[in-house]
Amino acid sequence: MTNEELARRLDTSDEWIRTRTGISRRHVVNPGVSTSELAVRAGQRALRSSGRPDADALVLATTTPDRPCPATAPEVASRLGLTGIAAFDVAAVCTGFVYALAAGTGLISSGIARRVLVIGADAFTTILDPQDRTTTAIFGDGAGAVVLRAGAPQEPGAIGPFDLGSDGDLADLVAVAAGGSRQRSSKGPTAEADHYFRMDGKAVFRQAVLRMAESSQRVLEQSGWRIEDVDRFVAHQANARILASVAARLELDERRLVRNIDRVGNTAAGSVPLALADAVADGFIRPGHRVLLSAFGGGLTWGSTVLQWPDCAPVY
Template sequence: MTRAAVVQGLGAMVPPGIVTNAMLAERLDTSDEWIRTRTGIAQRHMVEPGVATSDLAVVAGERALKAAGTDRVDLVVLATTTPDHPCPATAPSVAARLGLAGVASYDVSAVCTGFIYGLYAGAGAIAAGLADSALVIGAETYSSILNPEDRTTSVIFGDGAGAVVLRAGGADEPGALLGFDLGSDGSLADLIMIPAGGSRQRTPVEPADAYFTMNGKQVFRHAVERMEGAARSVLAKTGWRADDVDCFVGHQANIRILRTVALQLGLPEDRLAVNLDRVGNTSAASIPLALADAARDGVLKPGDRVVLTAFGGGVTWGATGLIWPDISVF
């Protein structure tokens, strides 16, 4: 039997604070209708001052471990664009707070594709026999890097975290990750960027350089192309046709991106998992949060064929597939 990584448990959390479109319209040149029409987002969750990415990651990790019925893993991978500090990585702190001190742990920075990259890392370690289990977390506090005066980004992003526990198993088991397609194109790095704060530009030349920036039109085009392409590659690796997919979980960036990708794949809209209306774009947390909501809402059921795909800064993209297992979700 081929050794594979199998999804054993899923946990998710969003902070209690809700920011509605109407609340944003009070301080920005926008409206609820403008935001909904262009993004599909009605509200997003944001942390209170003093709450960091690790705080969200720990809760999501605790819930995933509880759902999996375990308190130990061999590896912790944290996908985030918003680490607690530029140095050190946030994953070791999260692991220690989860009672996993001494376990290998590291951050993955692939922006909105981060969770897929994290699954790839965890699955690779398990398939190679380097680990028997892994906790993969996507966690973000995007409210910490957004320019509050920029309506092009402030209306899109939210905070949250989601996590899965992977265990070693067989490729023929429900929950086994059945193949990956990952890629990147650094020539497009400026499409999604925080210009200042790194070794290239330590100090902001302009105040806006310290904040997250995005070229929305170009991101839309490349996101559709790359998410569709990655999904098709995974379909080829699994031997599925598009008609075989019961639940398509794309990165929750924009409802128009999701619908366009589904249309080009030939998938009916009712097979899309969508929760961005409630949580916005949560970057690396997007896919596990969407999985959790889809499972709770009955959109995602045991035995369903599932394709996950995302596009993010770098630029990066990726996809994977699995048959959804009968697991707990917390």
């Protein structure tokens, strides 16, 4: 969906959206398409890219599960032909994929699994107020996935260390008020707006820049890297101005910053893996590159990790 298409039904314009977000288009699921369908498609391609159709566990990062109960991951695993494996959801909004990477890495490090399929998927437009030009202009739907396998710490592709954090005191900055036990257990009426996603844009902007920059700095210190060692920085594609501000705060050359927000918008848990896939596909990330990942989302949550990119390519 292009900015021009949005402008035909909302009080907005291509220029207004581009100058504030850097987004020119985003993808929107067709009616009846759910998060699980996006996750299955991404999972199939990741398994195919890995050269093997199997995994011992599946971790799905999403804020838009098919249903409040049960988790969406077991159904995704079953549809991928992975019935019987461990499968669970991770809910950390736009930080979800980094949290899911940490969970998958932990499953392997503890010996519980040898191969873990990690998926970030969100049909985020399904929780947006269609008349809210701000959120509708920013968010899109999408999914990306990777396969982790057991290996040696010095191998290309080895992930870690991780820096993860949260601040629940600021939970209301990014929220859907209705639909959970808090709203359901109160007997009062619920406003229609409470069923839609809301965020305090200015406050979220400040927190996103601060948290991703600080988390990135901590994980670089843990890994023994300097900012000059980072070949590519893959940050959550929240907003073009946020990306530029984080890079400036880190004193990172913007030419090393991965960007695809102009083409896909903010895809929440799908953001980091989609940015990785696009950067690898167009040759911007190459084998041997030192890659820094960082994300920020509701909760508030944030997280970062590092890896040296292995010799592998995405499947579209």
